[in-house]
Amino acid sequence: MQRIKYLVQKEFRQIFREKANLGIIFLMPFVQLLILGFAITTDIKNIKLIIVDKDRTSLSQQVVESFYSSDIFHFQGLASSEKEAILQMDRGRSQTILVIPYNFKRSLETNNQANVQLILDGVDGNSAGIAAGYASQILNTLQQKWIVSKLAKTGNTKIPVHQIILEPRMLYNSSLEGKRNIVPGIVAMLVTMITLFLTAINVVKEKERGTLEQLMVTPLKGYEIIIGKMIPFAILGFALLNVGILAAGVFFGIWISGHLLTLYLLSIIYMGTTLGLGILISTLANNQQQAMLMAWFFSIFSLLLSGFFVPIENMPDVIQLITYLNPLRYYLEVVRGIFLKGSGLFDLWPELLAMTTFGVLIISLASVRFQKRLK
Amino acid sequence: MSNIVEVVNLTRSFGDFKAVDTISFTVKRGEIFGFLGANGAGKTTTIRMLCGLLLPSSGQANIMGYNLYTDYEKIKATIGYMSQKFSLYNDLTVRENIEFYGGVYGLTRKQIKEKTKELLESLNLEKQANTLTAALPLGWKQRLALSTSLLHNPEIIFLDEPTSGIDPVSRRNFWLIIYKLAEQGKTVFVTTHYMNEAEYCNTVSIMKDGKIIALDSPARLKSTYKADKMQDVFMRAIV
């Protein structure tokens, strides 16, 4: 116990000695949270739009206005022809073009139906899809407004009206929900990366410098070295978690709705996995580059398969099965659940169970590999 | 028990390559044992096996009567080791390094304090106590490393090329500490590439390609190889 204390003390001295370290550990995540958080949400917010209004009637004017007042589209102006609008798109001044044809109003009034055309810049397919979804949502709302006012005019509210409600399948229902999913996700990602990378690199660095060999001939037991290495980075990860919680609240207005203590407890359990994995990587890697590479490899895969970018329900069945082997999947569930839904331990016990299992497994594996005797 | 180390047919292979090939020797308590050999002869590999850092492929070894395979935890408490790489933390101060190793070896806070004071005095490092170890000249670093590896008062100390790369004056000072240790009854197992250092040893072993090809006192080796200096003994032995 006393020996572990000295190991932890030494580790902290080394971490705090290097001021750049602290900057990287605490500032970088902060910046990442801001950039990622805002970048992902502003993209969906300010889709550049040019409208070609060939009809120029009161109804087409209403269409223009409803797009103009939307947060999602950034109205760039009217164009006189499709050709001109496409030219603007090629120059990057527009990502979407809405074309309202001649006879828009007449067709609506006589046939109760009219078409508008939406031209999308497919280069960024993701944004294009989202833009299309939003566009139909706006038109839908307008349509409902018209029907309601028409009914009011006839005075006959008893007439059964069948509204066609279009439900576009979108990643995000509104810009707000995207942000709400992403920001807690970034917090989970940061906790994962920091604990994993720092642990792996720290131990490998000692291996490279030869001090690990010196540690191994001391009476320190293997498990004592592992614990002594895990504690400092668990504390750092924990501090970072709080920085993340604070930043999410201050910059994005997303405060956790569940219990802070539940998040703390489950985060600490989760860190068992990432810290253990860091140690495991250090036993496999011979130098810092190798360790970085392995940690990257793991991070990327666990992020892709966690539901951070793509909801797990939208993945192919086989991939969905694989995600069950991904510890981050559970932690992401935990963080989002506590942040957004106010989930408690009672709701999150499957995640608790899964993360505990992973933690125990990986730490045991790391201990076995981290034998006192070098290979 | 006058033999502190007994090695019988110790072997270590890496794949097909035998880095240490069935070597046998004994080290007497209180002697300075010089472990010579060209680069890649297998010196470090041997030391790492004796310190329990590397599992032998075959063979037996006892240190202080403890079996290398079974009593390895007990061995660790009684040996000191200075690896070929610098074994202290460059980004800790001199004092912090001493405190850390003292703590890890189970010294009490009070003992650490006393030892630190004693050590800084004897090494003349009082002024540098709070400077980063990285800033010390190599010769001082190595003496500091030696002193910290002695904090737990080991019976035998393994030094892997402790004087390589340091100036003659520092080397001399380093060897003065080794003599003092031997006077106190400690056993010193040391590897070196400096043949004048080999002259100071009680027993010298010369290794080549994983095998021990010569093992005796410097005086007897010189007469066997009909040489005046250990330098010539070495050259004649390894060709």
Ligand SMILES: Nc1ncnc2c1ncn2[C@@H]1O[C@H](COP(=O)(O)OP(=O)(O)OP(=O)(O)O)[C@@H](O)[C@H]1O
């Ligand atoms: N982990 C390892 N894997 C493979 N080969 C190794 C390993 N460790 C050492 N060797 C090889 O074993 C041989 C002996 O190495 P060792 O480090 O024991 O030599 P040495 O006598 O200490 O040399 P030097 O004077 O350069 O320190 C070398 O050829 C080395 O390349």
Ligand SMILES: [Mg+2]
């Ligand atoms: Mg060597």
